[in-house]
Amino acid sequence: MTAAPLEPPDYRRLFDLTGKVAVVTGACGILGRHFCAGLAAHGARVVAVDLERHAAEALAADLTSRYAIPARGFACDVARVEDVAAMVGTCVAEFGGIDILHNNAATKSREPDRFFSALEDYPEDIWRQVMAVNLDGMFIVARHVGAAMRRRGRGGSIVQTASIYGVVAPDRRIYEGSDYHGRAIDTPAVYSASKAGVIGLTRHLAAHWGPDNIRVNSLTPGGVDSGQNETFRGRYSARVPLGRMARAEEMVGALVWLASDASSYVTGQNIIVDGGLTAW
Numbered sequence: 001m002t003a004a005p006l007e008p009p010d011y012r013r014l015f016d017l018t019g020k021v022a023v024v025t026g027a028c029g030i031l032g033r034h035f036c037a038g039l040a041a042h043g044a045r046v047v048a049v050d051l052e053r054h055a056a057e058a059l060a061a062d063l064t065s066r067y068a069i070p071a072r073g074f075a076c077d078v079a080r081v082e083d084v085a086a087m088v089g090t091c092v093a094e095f096g097g098i099d100i101l102h103n104n105a106a107t108k109s110r111e112p113d114r115f116f117s118a119l120e121d122y123p124e125d126i127w128r129q130v131m132a133v134n135l136d137g138m139f140i141v142a143r144h145v146g147a148a149m150r151r152r153g154r155g156g157s158i159v160q161t162a163s164i165y166g167v168v169a170p171d172r173r174i175y176e177g178s179d180y181h182g183r184a185i186d187t188p189a190v191y192s193a194s195k196a197g198v199i200g201l202t203r204h205l206a207a208h209w210g211p212d213n214i215r216v217n218s219l220t221p222g223g224v225d226s227g228q229n230e231t232f233r234g235r236y237s238a239r240v241p242l243g244r245m246a247r248a249e250e251m252v253g254a255l256v257w258l259a260s261d262a263s264s265y266v267t268g269q270n271i272i273v274d275g276g277l278t279a280w
């Protein structure tokens, strides 16, 4: 028996996002800026969402001039339902809908010094502030965007940024002698709990919206080199098979893959980009 001739699709276009509208929350952060640029570089019209209007609009202006696709900046606190409803309503009115959501915003609370408090004395108000953004905010944005995707009936891709500390516990020994922008760092339990929650939320949403062809996946970065002192970088890197921290831009490939048709049969997964840290 002779096989039917292969008629492959144009595989070079698998990652093409031309004509797609992509909302990215936490757009102005260390990773968010790269995520926005990666999506725009593949043809998406990016809606850069962050707390400050000025910063979001400046980022959108930069994306527009760099990639010649009109980007949009939007001030929105993901923990505030009214803000999120207004942002999604504007996207639907201006662009006809949203194809890609990157739920990426996270906070160290409004008081970073108290964010790093010892577990036994951890302040409940800080726990609440962090959960309100990292987990409740993800849910609020996903719920509004997912509902809009569903009404439109064209499917979509939702990517939610988690963390290795939602997958494994931090090895507290790596923080001895650490310094990051003038303070010793640590990973508090609220961060781990919020990011483990993101991974569970992802699975639930993926199962719920599967019939609507709305795919939902988590992207889990390992530690990104962003100005930590030598001691911390050395201790962290010693735990990583690739022997170093990540560069921010190394998270973009997984995002573009998850956002695009290249991952059209992938949903409910957690893609870990950590140099192998969780492999041993």
Ligand SMILES: NC(=O)c1ccc[n+]([C@@H]2O[C@H](COP(=O)([O-])OP(=O)(O)OC[C@H]3O[C@@H](n4cnc5c(N)ncnc54)[C@H](O)[C@@H]3O)[C@@H](O)[C@H]2O)c1
Binding pocket: 025, 026, 027, 028, 029, 030, 031, 032, 049, 050, 051, 052, 076, 077, 078, 079, 104, 105, 106, 107, 133, 137, 161, 162, 163, 164, 220, 221, 222, 223, 224, 225, 226
């Ligand atoms: N940098 C890392 O090493 C690392 C590692 C693992 C996971 N992550 C995750 O990756 C994502 C991006 O991290 P990053 O390093 O770019 O962080 P970042 O702190 O540099 O950026 C976070 C952005 O979110 C915005 N933001 C905070 N609260 C918000 C709110 N309520 N509404 C809207 N925007 C809000 C901030 O203004 C900021 O621009 C986060 O979810 C983080 O937990 C980062």
